[in-house]
Every structure is written in C-alpha cells, then in structure tokens.
Amino acid sequence: MDFETIVRGLRDSNYELNNESRLVRAGLKAEQNTASIVERYAWLYSPEALAEVDAAAGEAEKRVHAALLQGLIERRTAAAQDRLLGFYARAETQVGGEQVQFFTALARLAVEPEPKRREEIGEALSRVIEKAEELTLEINRTVMTVLREQGHDSYIRFWSELKQVDYRALQSELERVRDAAAPLYRSWIEPRLQRCGHGFGSTPQFHQPYIRGLADHDAVYTKERFEPAMRATFAQLGLELFRSPTIHLDLSDRPGKNPRASVSVPEAGREVHLLVRPAGGNHDYAAFLHEAGHALHFGLIDPEIGWPLANLSRSFAYPELWSFLIEGIGRDPLWLEEALGVPAEQAQTIAADLTGVHLMMFTRYTAKLAYELELFGGHPLDRERGRRIYRELPSRSTGFLYDERWWQYDRDDAFYSADYLRAWLAQADVDRRLRERFGERWWAESAAGAWLRQQWSRGCEPEAEETVAELGGRPGSGEALLAMFSERLEGMRVG
Numbered sequence: 336m337d338f339e340t341i342v343r344g345l346r347d348s349n350y351e352l353n354n355e356s357r358l359v360r361a362g363l364k365a366e367q368n369t370a371s372i373v374e375r376y377a378w379l380y381s382p383e384a385l386a387e388v389d390a391a392a393g394e395a396e397k398r399v400h401a402a403l404l405q406g407l408i409e410r411r412t413a414a415a416q417d418r419l420l421g422f423y424a425r426a427e428t429q430v431g432g433e434q435v436q437f438f439t440a441l442a443r444l445a446v447e448p449e450p451k452r453r454e455e456i457g458e459a460l461s462r463v464i465e466k467a468e469e470l471t472l473e474i475n476r477t478v479m480t481v482l483r484e485q486g487h488d489s490y491i492r493f494w495s496e497l498k499q500v501d502y503r504a505l506q507s508e509l510e511r512v513r514d515a516a517a518p519l520y521r522s523w524i525e526p527r528l529q530r531c532g533h534g535f536g537s538t539p540q541f542h543q544p545y546i547r548g549l550a551d552h553d554a555v556y557t558k559e560r561f562e563p564a565m566r567a568t569f570a571q572l573g574l575e576l577f578r579s580p581t582i583h584l585d586l587s588d589r590p591g592k593n594p595r596a597s598v599s600v601p602e603a604g605r606e607v608h609l610l611v612r613p614a615g616g617n618h619d620y621a622a623f624l625h626e627a628g629h630a631l632h633f634g635l636i637d638p639e640i641g642w643p644l645a646n647l648s649r650s651f652a653y654p655e656l657w658s659f660l661i662e663g664i665g666r667d668p669l670w671l672e673e674a675l676g677v678p679a680e681q682a683q684t685i686a687a688d689l690t691g692v693h694l695m696m697f698t699r700y701t702a703k704l705a706y707e708l709e710l711f712g713g714h715p716l717d718r719e720r721g722r723r724i725y726r727e728l729p730s731r732s733t734g735f736l737y738d739e740r741w742w743q744y745d746r747d748d749a750f751y752s753a754d755y756l757r758a759w760l761a762q763a764d765v766d767r768r769l770r771e772r773f774g775e776r777w778w779a780e781s782a783a784g785a786w787l788r789q790q791w792s793r794g795c796e797p798e799a800e801e802t803v804a805e806l807g808g809r810p811g812s813g814e815a816l817l818a819m820f821s822e823r824l825e826g827m828r829v830g
Contacts, residue, residue: 398647
C-alpha cells in the first residue's frame with residue numbers, strides 16, 4: 336500500500352459516499368447505506384493506511400492524513416448514521432390532526448404565517464427528534480471511543496489540531512463582535528418577536544425560520560423573477576452556472592427531500608450537484624445563491640492540481656467563504672434594484688432586513704459554538720447537563736427560547752459552526768477588498784468573475800484566513816463584519 340493507492344481509494348470511496356448521501360438528501364432514496372460502502376474500503380479506513388501517510392511530507396499528505404483520521408470515525412459510525420438518516424427520512428408526525436412527513440414539517444416552519452401553528456409544528460418535530468436521541472448518543476459515544484483509541488483525550492483539542500484553529504481565541508473575537516452589534520440586533524429582532532406573541536428570551540426557537548424568511552417582502556421574491564435574476568447575475572460575472580458541464584442542479588420539491596439546501600461533491604472539477612427544496616420567498620433566493628457559491632467553487636476547480644488539494648479542505652471555512660460571498664450579493668441594495676427591479680428606497684429597506692437576518696444567524700451560530708464548546712469541555716454524553724446547557728446558553732443572546740430536546744439534533748459534527756463563523760468573518764473582509772478593486776458593483780463585473788475563477792481553480796489548498804491575508808486584510812478579525820452590520824442597519828428603515 337503506497338500513497339497513490341490510498342489517494343485512489345479516497346477518491347473512489349468519496350465518490351460513492353457522496354452520491355449515496357445525495358440520493359437520500361434529495362428524497363430519491365429512503366434508506367442510506369454508507370456502511371456497506373465504507374466496509375468495502377475497510378483497508379483504507381484503517382490504522383495501517385494511516386501509518387503509511389507522512390503528514391509532515393507536504394500539504395497534500397497532511398490533507399490525506401486528516402481524511403483517513405476522519406475515515407476511522409466514519410467507519411465505526413456509518414451503520415448508526417444510516418439508521419439515523421433513515422429514521423428521519425421515514426418519520427411522520429401529527430400536526431393538528433394531519434400526518435406530516437418530518438422533513439415536510441421542517442420545511443413548513445419557514446413559511447407558516449400563524450405563530451400558534453408554528454409552535455404546533457415545532458412541538459411535533461420535537462417529539463420525533465426526542466425519539467432519535469438514544470441513537471444520536473450512541474453515535475457520539477462511538478466517536479469519543481475512536482478518538483481515545485487514537486490517543487486523543489479531548490474532542491476540542493482533536494479538531495483544533497486537525498483544523499489548526501484556536502477555538503477559544505475565535506470565540507473571544509466572535510463574542511466581541513456580537514456584543515458590539517447587540518444594540519442593532521435587539522432593535523431589529525424585538526419587533527419581530529413581539530409579532531410572534533412573545534418577548535426577547537421567551538420566544539420559542541421554532542419562529543426563527545419564519546423570521547428568517549422575511550415574509551413581508553414575499554411580493555418581491557416571486558418565482559417568475561427567480562431564474563431570470565439568477566441567470567443574469569452569473570452571466571454578468573461570466574460564470575455559467577446554468578450551463579456548466581460539471582454542475583448539476585436539482586430544484587425539485589419532493590416529500591422526502593431535506594429542506595436544508597446543500598451541495599454534493601462526488602469529485603471537484605468533474606461532478607457537483609446543487610440541491611435546493613423551494614419553499615417560497617426570500618429563503619429560496621438566499622439558499623440558491625449560497626449553494627451556487629459552493630457549486631461554482633467546486634465545479635470550477637482545476638482537477639489537474641491533484642485529487643487531495645482539489646477535494647480535501649483543511650476545514651470547511653474556506654469553501655463556506657465563497658458560498659457566503661455569493662449569498663451576500665443578494666443583500667446588496669444595488670443588486671435588489673437591478674436584478675429584481677425594486678425601487679431604491681424599498682431596496683434599502685429589504686437590504687437592512689436581510690442584514691438583520693444575517694446578524695440573527697451570526698448571533699445564533701456564535702451561541703451555538705459556545706454551547707458546543709461548553710458541552711465538549713465537560714462530559715458530552717451527560718443528557719441532563721447537555722439539555723440544560725442547550726436550553727440556557729443560546730437563549731441569553733439570541734432572544735429565542737431553545738427546546739432542550741434539540742440538544743443533539745441542533746449540533747453539527749466537528750465544530751462546523753466554527754467554520755461557518757470563520758467564513759463570515761472572512762467573507763466580510765473579502766467583499767470589502769473586491770469593492771475596493773472592482774467597484775461597489777463588483778458582482779456585475781466580468782473582471783471580478785475572472786478573479787473568482789482563478790481563485791477557485793486553486794482548489795481547497797488555501798484557508799479562509801490565508802485568503803484574507805493575501806488580499807491585505809486582517810485574518811480572524813471581525814471588524815469588517817461589524818462595519819457591514821453597522822453600515823446596513825444604523826439609520827436605515829427596516830421592515
């Protein structure tokens with residue numbers, strides 16, 4: 336077994352695993368069976384293969400070594416993960432006398448206009464989620480066991496070393512930005528919480544998806560405007576999203592399709608799938624732009640740089656940087672005027688509200704990371720402790736009351752929340768640099784699109800903070816993000 340054999344194994348197994356999970360997320364398959372795929376590659380996801388890769392030999396070797404480490408975990412948890420995803424794909428719940436599929440109910444939270452009805456849906460979802468708790472804990476117990484077997488006594492330290500992130504320093508900067516932006520957040524969120532019939536700190540979390548959807552502006556975000564606006568936007572940049580031979584779009588609505596938009600990357604630069612489940616309104620536009628950023632990044636990677644650097648990122652902060660950058664185009668008042676034909680004053684109002692949603696999500700994810708660090712800083716499998724932390728900690732800053740039954744469901748593996756947050760910091764800085772270089776309407780300049788093409792062709796080799804540094808920014812700083820929040824929200828009329 337040599338390095339090239341291991342890379343071929345990773346490429347082939349990654350291709351199969353990505354397509355298997357995509358079919359389930361797309362609602363095209365009810366049962367996920369990654370366990371059998373992983374077992375076919377048992378020779379790859381093994382201590383023996385790990386020992387063959389010298390992580391100090393170079394960046395490609397480092398990425399492969401990290402992928403094998405994570406593969407050891409996936410091999411041991413694959414069967415349970417399949418059962419968990421199958422459970423949610425099949426699960427139904429009772430909502431007001433109607434039997435509803437779990438993911439359909441989850442999607443309805445974003446569009447249900449009646450506050451009491453949203454809370455009924457949330458309660459119905461919580462009953463399903465609670466039934467999956469034991470299986471989720473089984474998976475997490477196995478993860479902790481595998482880490483100990485590999486000589487890692489700390490979940491936090493393991494991911495910190497693998498992704499080269501100081502989580503405590505990151506948390507400190509994030510909370511500094513959150514606290515500085517708190518007055519803006521309170522002034523934007525409190526009227527919306529009142530419309531839900533609650534106040535700050537007592538509003539059930541189930542209202543957040545609807546608030547995020549900005550239903551007041553639904554008349555602007557019509558189905559008729561959607562495709563022409565998206566086609567025109569990417570055509571201006573010279574990025575042919577809709578005609579790229581490497582990017583496949585799935586915009587269909589299916590009962591078993593996960594409402595969380597996503598991109599599947601069987602092989603970067605060769606085959607990428609973009610999945611969005613339309614629910615109506617602004618969320619469809621934002622979700623599509625976000626996932627289009629992923630699809631373009633992965634779809635335009637030069638595969639000739641080698642499979643490891645094309646497909647294996649050090650963390651998810653770098654790919655998320657590009658998805659957030661493209662999503663951010665939709666928050667620009669000038670884009671709203673030009674792409675959607677919105678009058679200037681109304682465009683300013685919508686842009687302010689979109690920024691309010693951005694700040695709401697930043698506040699939520701900062702709290703989410705704090706919860707996850709607190710959870711794994713002690714006994715992560717202690718049900719009573721975990722439920723208490725989840726119930727109490729996020730509610731302090733977000734204004735939403737978190738249901739303790741979601742303490743495992745609302746937690747991404749490997750501190751993905753931190754990768755999101757790092758990407759938000761980097762995106763604000765990169766957006767500022769693009770405006771300086773290409774003008775305020777950089778998203779309408781083909782030269783900016785050419786720059787993005789060149790950047791994306793490099794694959795996953797840089798990191799988000801390194802990209803900021805290359806452009807002359809301050810890596811890890813939240814100043815650009817805070818400035819953007821202030822510019823869009825201070826003194827602007829919000830809806």
